Amino acid sequence: SAVISQKPSRDICQRGTSLTIQCQVDSQVTMMFWYRQQPGQSLTLIATANQGSEATYESGFVIDKFPISRPNLTFSTLTVSNMSPEDSSIYLCSVARGGSNTGELFFGEGSRLTVL
Amino acid sequence: DAKTTQPTSMDCAEGRAANLPCNHSTISGNEYVYWYRQIHSQGPQYIIHGLKNNETNEMASLIITEDRKSSTLILPHATLRDTAVYYCIVRPWMDSSYKLIFGSGTRLLVRP
Numbered sequence: 001s002a003v004i005s006q007k008p009s010r011d012i013c014q015r016g017t018s019l020t021i022q023c024q025v026d027s028q029v030t031m032m033f034w035y036r037q038q039p040g041q042s043l044t045l046i047a048t049a050n051q052g053s054e055a056t057y058e059s060g061f062v063i064d065k066f067p068i069s070r071p072n073l074t075f076s077t078l079t080v081s082n083m084s085p086e087d088s089s090i091y092l093c094s095v096a097r098g099g100s101n102t103g104e105l106f107f108g109e110g111s112r113l114t115v116l
Numbered sequence: 117d118a119k120t121t122q123p124t125s126m127d128c129a130e131g132r133a134a135n136l137p138c139n140h141s142t143i144s145g146n147e148y149v150y151w152y153r154q155i156h157s158q159g160p161q162y163i164i165h166g167l168k169n170n171e172t173n174e175m176a177s178l179i180i181t182e183d184r185k186s187s188t189l190i191l192p193h194a195t196l197r198d199t200a201v202y203y204c205i206v207r208p209w210m211d212s213s214y215k216l217i218f219g220s221g222t223r224l225l226v227r228p
Contacts, residue, residue, distance in 0.1 A: 004159075031214045042203070043160065043218040092159050096214035103148070103207075105216055107159030 002029060002095050004108035012114045013083055020079045021111045023093030028073035031096040034066070037110070038089045046091075049076040083115045119143070120204045120219050127225040134191040136222050138204030141185040146208045149180060150216065151189045153200040160203065160218075163189065194226045 003026040013019050023032065032049040047055040047068055055068035070076040080087050090110040096103070121139040128134040140149060151163040164171055164178045166187070171178045177190040191198055203221040 033215055035218075042201075042220050043154075045215055045217060048215060094159075094216075102162065102165060103214060104150075104162035104165070105160075105214065107161070109157075109159055 002027060002097065002106040004093055004095060004106060006091075006093055006108040006111050008111055009109065010112040010114075012116060014116055015084055017083055018079055018081045019083065019113060020077050021091050021093075021113075023076045023078070023108060025074045025095050029095040029097050030073075032070055032076045033094040033096075033105070034068060034076070034078045035092040035094060035107075036089045037092060043092065046078070049078075080113065083113075085115045087113065088115045089113060119206050119217070122202075122204055122219065122222045124220065125223040125225070127227055128194050129227050130196055131193055134194040134198065134224060134226070136189040136191075136202050136204075136224065137186065138189070139186045140204070140206050143184050143206050144208070147206045148208070149178065149184075149187050150205045150207060151176070151178065152203045152205065152216070152218075153198075154203070154221070155197075155200040163202075194224075196226050196228065198224065199226045200224060 005024045007022045034046040035043040037043045045058045046061045047057040049055050049068050049070040051070045067079045090112050092110045093108040094105045096105050148165050148167050150165040152160040154160045163175050166178045180187045201221040201223050203218050
């Protein structure tokens, strides 16, 4: 398994501001992902965080709005830029270990963001 | 487009078996069926996965039809703590990206 810590666990932000969410894993992992879960909805993949290079974004998500960093194999950040109320969601960090015999993803508890 | 279809919600009595169906009629030969669940206010949790054979672990059993177009997740003795949203996902095993694309899932309510 993998222990994933996300900070902050929740925050209330003003429209137009930006917030950076941190994801720390207790051991080195191959893949790191960021998901968004809007109220009452399923999870939507935002991007794959690539170590030492630009993240790979899914359709509908752009780097200017959701810049991502991954400086090493245990840490990543997601910034939600120029926030609007529509960005109110839970943002989840997820990781995978290469070579796993299950191919499973492990998820953090999420960061609940409310934009006023 | 969603690759799986699940009922929006189900319920079962505590102590009874919960059988959650999933339709994946367009599944490819190299795609596995994965099940995850998300308990309220938590991140999703892996339950089980399979290719074509039935699988069982300490959490659940997975029954995949012979044509692989549908599957059923079985929680043999549901408890109140099994109340959650259950996601059925298909993904290529050799997909080095490891990423998961979630559908809408089934909201399971276990009644006392």
